[in-house]
Amino acid sequence: MIITNARVLTFDAENRVLDSASVQIRxxxxxxxxxxxxxxxxxxxxxxxxxxxxALINCHTHLYSTxxxxxxxxxxxxxNFPEILKKVWWRLDRALNPDDVYYSALVGLIxxxxxxxxxxxxxxxxxxxxxxxxxxxxxxxxxxxxxxxLCYETSDRDGPRKAQDGxxxxxxxIERTRPTNDGLIHASFGLHASFxxxxxxxxxxxxxxxxxxxGFHVHVAEDRSDAGAVARLRDxxxxxxxxxxxxxxxxxxxxxxxxxxxxxxxxxxxxxxCNNAVGVAKLPELMRRGVLVGLGSDGYTARMWDExxxxxxxxxxxxxxPRAAGAEAYAxxxxxxxxxxxxxxxxxxxxxxxxxxxxLMLVDYFPPTPLHSGNLFSHLxxxxxxxxxxxxxxxxxxxxxxxxxxxxxxxKIAEKAAAQAKxxxxxLGAK
Numbered sequence: 001m002i003i004t005n006a007r008v009l010t011f012d013a014e015n016r017v018l019d020s021a022s023v024q025i026r027x028x029x030x031x032x033x034x035x036x037x038x039x040x041x042x043x044x045x046x047x048x049x050x051x052x053x054x055a056l057i058n059c060h061t062h063l064y065s066t067x068x069x070x071x072x073x074x075x076x077x078x079x080n081f082p083e084i085l086k087k088v089w090w091r092l093d094r095a096l097n098p099d100d101v102y103y104s105a106l107v108g109l110i111x112x113x114x115x116x117x118x119x120x121x122x123x124x125x126x127x128x129x130x131x132x133x134x135x136x137x138x139x140x141x142x143x144x145x146x147x148x149x150l151c152y153e154t155s156d157r158d159g160p161r162k163a164q165d166g167x168x169x170x171x172x173x174i175e176r177t178r179p180t181n182d183g184l185i186h187a188s189f190g191l192h193a194s195f196x197x198x199x200x201x202x203x204x205x206x207x208x209x210x211x212x213x214x215g216f217h218v219h220v221a222e223d224r225s226d227a228g229a230v231a232r233l234r235d236x237x238x239x240x241x242x243x244x245x246x247x248x249x250x251x252x253x254x255x256x257x258x259x260x261x262x263x264x265x266x267x268x269x270x271x272x273x274c275n276n277a278v279g280v281a282k283l284p285e286l287m288r289r290g291v292l293v294g295l296g297s298d299g300y301t302a303r304m305w306d307e308x309x310x311x312x313x314x315x316x317x318x319x320x321x322p323r324a325a326g327a328e329a330y331a332x333x334x335x336x337x338x339x340x341x342x343x344x345x346x347x348x349x350x351x352x353x354x355x356x357x358x359x360l361m362l363v364d365y366f367p368p369t370p371l372h373s374g375n376l377f378s379h380l381x382x383x384x385x386x387x388x389x390x391x392x393x394x395x396x397x398x399x400x401x402x403x404x405x406x407x408x409x410x411x412k413i414a415e416k417a418a419a420q421a422k423x424x425x426x427x428l429g430a431k
Contacts, residue, residue: 001042001045002023003022005022005046006023006052006362007050008023008034008352009352009376010034011338012352021035022036023352025360025396026358027396028396030357050363050365050391051367051387053352054350055116055117055119055359055392056116056337057119057337057338057349058112058120058296059121059265059341060121060269060298061298062123062124064093065089065108066104071092071421071425071428082223082225084276090157092424094127094128094158095128096129097424098133099420100129101124101126101133102136102139102140103413103416107414108302109141109144110405111302112146112302113392113400113405114392114405116361117146118147118349119146119147119148119341120146120147121188121217122150122151123190124152125152125192127155127158127166131165131169134169135176138173141185144405145184145407146399148185151170152169152170152190153190154166154189154201155191155193156197163198167204170208171212183357183395184395188242188244188344190216190217191205191217192218194218194232194233203236214242215241218243218245220233220245220248220266221249221251221255222273222276223276224250230251230259239258239259239263239264242344243264245264245267247268247281247298249280251286253285256285259291265292266294267296268281268293268295268311269297269298269307270295272297272299273298274310280317283311283328283332284324292340293332294336294337308329308330308380311328312329315328315329337350338351357396358396361400363384364390367379390403
């Protein structure tokens, strides 16, 4: 496949902006020649001057939350984060059945694809439908064609049997994906958070993971109720360069040093943090102390563009300084997310360069002012982030064309998901 007549944002080492260029996509799903002249052979796609850039990456989400959209709450609204967990999310995850898991993932993946997201790192929980749940999510990834990393949220909050089920599901799925991994589905070892994990369960998870050799995916200090989590997780051996330490809001300078020394990857989820009123991440400080900080949505939205903009604006407000956070928000969204994926799974995505995976999107953005590497941030923030995604390609395969997901039947899935949600809400006692 050859994409021609595109304005290309390479996000490579030189961060080039090519005003009219062609990009070759090889049969193995990698990028071939990149430059002014079109390569020979294969299907040709005329971009008609659209902007071509790497597909976006969501480093932390909860696809199981999709069917909660519009769901009425029973009783008074939660007043704080612990109440949000108990009244909303822990009620929801206990009610999920295998079909809920599947359709929730499908809808969330379709939404993500149409927003230009090619890779999602999902964190799942369905304690009464645990066994095989990651297979149902993997099925949704396979049908849509997106790239994903899955894990199960191990926790002691529903008792020792459910904790053991979570450990088994992680181990089973990691072992299942490792021998046949084609670069599209990966696995992490999922943990909920330090404050819902007893010593015995944490110890078992770490012991199991020694032979599996994958990283942990765990919430860390999202709320004050989880303060002190960094030191505890470090002491148990959870934190290393493959670990996704999600949120890291309520961390001290000393804990930032622990994260940096361990090589753990902090994942910032700004819109969810705002919605739950749990705080604002110390993004510049984390990065200055050597922590690699990526960006996720925590299931709040499919639009990673909005997470990028919110990360930027929140730090300005936090610092009360209009000069703040441009470099940090840009790095988290466009540089660090791809580095985290490369570091954990060895995948080269997030750049348009020969040999990288062909995860790309065409955007309906025709810049009304000069666009070059020196002013790219401004165009991303004020223009590109608001433009429709026309085409998404993942691993060389077209997933979205003419703004429609072409790998699945969107309307049919939406109808089935609506029926599934109605049944789920009824089980929860919602109308």
